[in-house]
Amino acid sequence: MHNQLFFKSLIATLPKWINKSKISKKEICIYTNPDNLFQMFFFLKNHTNTRFRVLIDICGVDYPSRKDRFEVVYNLLSIQYNSRLRVHTRVDEITPICSVVKIFPAAGWWEREVWDMFGVYFSNHPDLRRILTDYGFEGHPLRKDFPLSGYVEVRYDDSEKRVISEPIEMTQEFRYFDFSSPWVPGDG
Numbered sequence: 001m002h003n004q005l006f007f008k009s010l011i012a013t014l015p016k017w018i019n020k021s022k023i024s025k026k027e028i029c030i031y032t033n034p035d036n037l038f039q040m041f042f043f044l045k046n047h048t049n050t051r052f053r054v055l056i057d058i059c060g061v062d063y064p065s066r067k068d069r070f071e072v073v074y075n076l077l078s079i080q081y082n083s084r085l086r087v088h089t090r091v092d093e094i095t096p097i098c099s100v101v102k103i104f105p106a107a108g109w110w111e112r113e114v115w116d117m118f119g120v121y122f123s124n125h126p127d128l129r130r131i132l133t134d135y136g137f138e139g140h141p142l143r144k145d146f147p148l149s150g151y152v153e154v155r156y157d158d159s160e161k162r163v164i165s166e167p168i169e170m171t172q173e174f175r176y177f178d179f180s181s182p183w184v185p186g187d188g
Contacts, residue, residue, distance in 0.1 A: 052076035058110035060118040099125040117142035
C-alpha cells in the first residue's frame with residue numbers, strides 16, 4: 001500500500017520527466033529520456049519525500065533490433081523510506097548520457113563498466129576509460145553483435161619470448177544441429 005501511494009505521488013510530482021512507469025515485484029520502475037537523468041537524480045536524492053541516497057548499481061542491456069539499442073538501468077535505494085526505484089533510459093550507439101558522478105560518486109565505476117562492455121558514452125565523466133578489458137581492446141564484448149571469439153588473439157610466442165597479438169582469421173563451416181532428443185519415450 002505504501003508503495004502505491006508513493007508511486008502515485010512520484011508520478012504526479014515528475015510528469016515532465018517520466019515517459020512510462022510501472023510497479024514490478026514491489027519495485028517502482030520509471031522510464032525517462034537521457035536528457036532528464038541528471039535533474040531527475042538530483043531531485044530523487046535530495047527531495048524530502050524521496051531521499052534516494054544510495055545508488056545500488058548501473059547496468060546496460062543491448063536490444064539490437066530497437067532504434068535506441070541500449071537501455072541503461074539505474075537501481076536506487078531510499079533507506080529512510082525503505083523503497084527501491086529502478087530508472088530506465090534508452091540511447092542509440094552515438095548518443096551520450098550525462099554522467100551522474102557529481103550526484104552519486106559511486107556511479108563512476110559502473111558508468112566505466114557500461115562504457116567498456118557496451119560502448120555507451122557518459123558525457124562529463126571524470127575518468128571514462130576501460131575498466132574490465134585491456135586498454136588496447138577492440139569493441140565492446142557485451143554487445144549482441146560482438147563475435148564470440150573476439151577480433152584478436154593474444155598468445156605467448158615461445159620463439160620470440162613475448163606476448164603476440166594478432167587478428168583472428170576463422171572460417172566456420174555450416175553445421176547441422178540435430179535437436180531431436182534421444183530420451184523421448186516411444187522412439188526406441
